[in-house]
Amino acid sequence: MKRRAFLTATALLAAAGPRLASSASGPYPAGNPTIVVGFAAGGAGDIAARVVANYVKETRGLAATPDFRPGAGGTIATDQVRRARPDGSVLSLYSVSPLLVAPHLQKVPYDSTRDFTYIASYAGISVPCFVRSDSPFKSWDELLDYARKEPEKLKWATAAPRGLAHIATDAAFRQEKVTATFVPFRGGADAVTALLGGHIDMVVSSDFGPHLAAGSVRLLAETSPNPKAAHPDIVSFAERGYPIAIPASYGLFGPPGMPKEIVAWWEDAIREMITTAMYADFLKIINGYPLFQESGEFTQMAREAYGDIGRQVEAMGIRL
Known part of the structure; x- marks a missing residue:
């Protein structure tokens, strides 16, 4: 996305903020958190981090600040999140590549099935x-x-x-x-x-x-497994029963062992966000489709997808 289009998009999302109202606005237990983004500013990942940051700021008064740490396909930032304190002060934007794909193709210092707390996913990306x-x-x-x-x-x-x-x-x-x-x-x-x-x-x-x-x-x-919301007339890998039909999605994850009350705080906020005009505008900007997974479902999806991808990497003969 070019810079002018990106600025227009983020301005659109921010402008939607004052129209929003939150049904639950309890204080966040960990002060103002950082949302680590393992990619450069200015792309779809930037917008995906800012939409949730804008929402919690406008509805709950929480200043969640995106922190861009590009490099090595997001794996460096992912490991920094793994080593952060599990108190909710450091979260990260979830994307498939550094968590579910990269560990099968290169040496990384983390285990994606046990070293993170998968908080919630909130948008599917049409691929x-x-x-x-x-x-x-x-x-x-x-x-x-x-x-x-x-x-x-x-x-x-x-x-x-x-x-x-x-x-x-x-x-x-x-x-x-x-x-x-x-x-x-x-x-x-x-x-x-x-x-x-x-x-x-x-x-x-x-x-x-x-x-x-x-x-x-x-x-x-x-x-992806759910194209019908955006493109109802095309074939889905899931409906054909192909081995990999995993949502390329955005969400939030954090260090291992995050307290349940912090995870629940974000689940509630994101559940509210996906009903808003801000969210609908966001999906149009990224050519995405509605998706919401609470922590339990999100965690199960990530673990199953990790195994599925590993088996296909093995079949392709490209494993490290």
Whole structure:
């Protein structure tokens, strides 16, 4: 997201604040906390951290401050959160890569299944498989049929090699007995540029919004388990029974052993937030879909997804 668009988006979210009202405004037990973000300011993760920070400030008077610590795909910041005091003074923005994917591909000093408190998730990110609007593939099944008949001729890419979208789509292809050629790019923008230039056939990425609005791409399938809220006419990896259909989502997590009353405070605040106009505007900005998981469900999802991803990484032969 370019800086001007980002500033417009955050201004929109902040402007929604005074219209909000909280049904529960008990004092936060740990003063004003920091929300660590393992990525650079100015992107979707920045907005995801600010929407919850804006909400608790406007409704509960809590000054939760985003703290940007980019580097090593978020793994450095994740380990800093692991080592923080579990008193609610340090939280972090949850994203899939550093917690559920990276530990299978590189050495990290944490165990994602036991070293963190998963507080709540609050937004799903649509990560569809898409082609050019003039592509001969009008559906996911047409693309699969071509790839079966012409092994390795289908060229595809994702925003991040060995990321969740890559692992999930590779697993789907293997289940469908498809052999395709993965083309690595440094980011989603580069992959989409190659798609629009006719150099590859398909991209799996969240970087589709402006191109869909412009009519230059066609969505064929959705890697996350709940695309119907945003894109009701496309195939879901979950409904096809593919091995990986894990929500790429945003949420909050913290150090291990956080007190139940602090976790409950954030659960209540986020449960309120997802009913507001601020939240609806946020989802439009990130091309996301509604998602809310309390701590127990969030924890179970993360642990199960960690195992599922590990098995597919093993099958792909890319484990460290």
